[in-house]
Amino acid sequence: MIGLIRHGNVAEIRLDRPEAHNALSTAMAVRLAEACREVAADTGVRAVVLAASGEKAFCVGADLKERAGMSDEELMRQRPLFRAAFGAVLDLPQPVVAAVHGFALGGGMEFALSCDLIVADPSAVFGLPEVSVGLVPGGGGTQLALRRIGPAKAADLVLTGRRVPFEEAVALGIVDRSAEPGKVLETALDLAATIAANSPVATRAAKRALRAGASLDLGAALDVEENAWRTAALSPDRREGIAAFNEKRRPNWPGV
Numbered sequence: 001m002i003g004l005i006r007h008g009n010v011a012e013i014r015l016d017r018p019e020a021h022n023a024l025s026t027a028m029a030v031r032l033a034e035a036c037r038e039v040a041a042d043t044g045v046r047a048v049v050l051a052a053s054g055e056k057a058f059c060v061g062a063d064l065k066e067r068a069g070m071s072d073e074e075l076m077r078q079r080p081l082f083r084a085a086f087g088a089v090l091d092l093p094q095p096v097v098a099a100v101h102g103f104a105l106g107g108g109m110e111f112a113l114s115c116d117l118i119v120a121d122p123s124a125v126f127g128l129p130e131v132s133v134g135l136v137p138g139g140g141g142t143q144l145a146l147r148r149i150g151p152a153k154a155a156d157l158v159l160t161g162r163r164v165p166f167e168e169a170v171a172l173g174i175v176d177r178s179a180e181p182g183k184v185l186e187t188a189l190d191l192a193a194t195i196a197a198n199s200p201v202a203t204r205a206a207k208r209a210l211r212a213g214a215s216l217d218l219g220a221a222l223d224v225e226e227n228a229w230r231t232a233a234l235s236p237d238r239r240e241g242i243a244a245f246n247e248k249r250r251p252n253w254p255g256v
């Protein structure tokens with residue numbers, strides 16, 4: 001249902017329900033939140049890849065077959081579990097790379113948008129079709145799309161519910177890195193490994209600055225950057241990084 005695989009300093013969290021196109025069930029949401037908490041607490045993990053099993057889909061969103069039998073009360077009880085799952089991905093302290101192939105619809109696109117970088121191959125199809133089934137994107141889709149591609153383009157996707165093929169997703173800025181067919185996981189892991197080779201203190205602090213500063217005015221955002229800079233500058237990682245540069249060797253990051 002949820003796989004957790006280590007590749008050195010990179011953790012791969014895998015949506016692993018291919019028989020249902022990785023549709024998010026209640027049990028899957030609970031396990032995903034648990035896996036994210038485990039990864040967040042692991043100081044040996046310096047970058048994360050969010051990937052998916054199967055050939056046809058990254059994730060097609062909520063399991064509508066499960067929801068079909070739910071009462072309003074049951075749907076409301078499910079809601080905090082879903083919010084916790086999406087929030088757990090969004091709040092991972094390490095940089096996170098999404099490896100998207102096939103359909104990334106509804107919650108699937110929201111999981112991708114919750115990551116810092118999105119890698120996709122030509123099979124990828126994105127969309128936020130919730131309005132077509134009487135819902136509003138509820139995994140961060142309206143706000144994350146707004147911040148990634150701007151208000152008008154986000155409105156186009158959210159209000160029409162249309163599907164966005166790979167080429168358009170690249171043009172819109174949804175996809176950050178393109179992968180060759182069948183190579184999306186390999187490409188995402190390579191990108192994550194490049195990130196993981198850098199200072200874990202600096203990359204985490206930089207991620208916090210990027211996230212926290214996005215909705216602030218420039219003056220307040222520069223204060224956020226200042227705090228991130230001080231976190232890194234006063235850390236053993238900074239001393240090791242400068243020493244390694246001068247000694248022409250790879251850094252051995254303390255990570256604290």
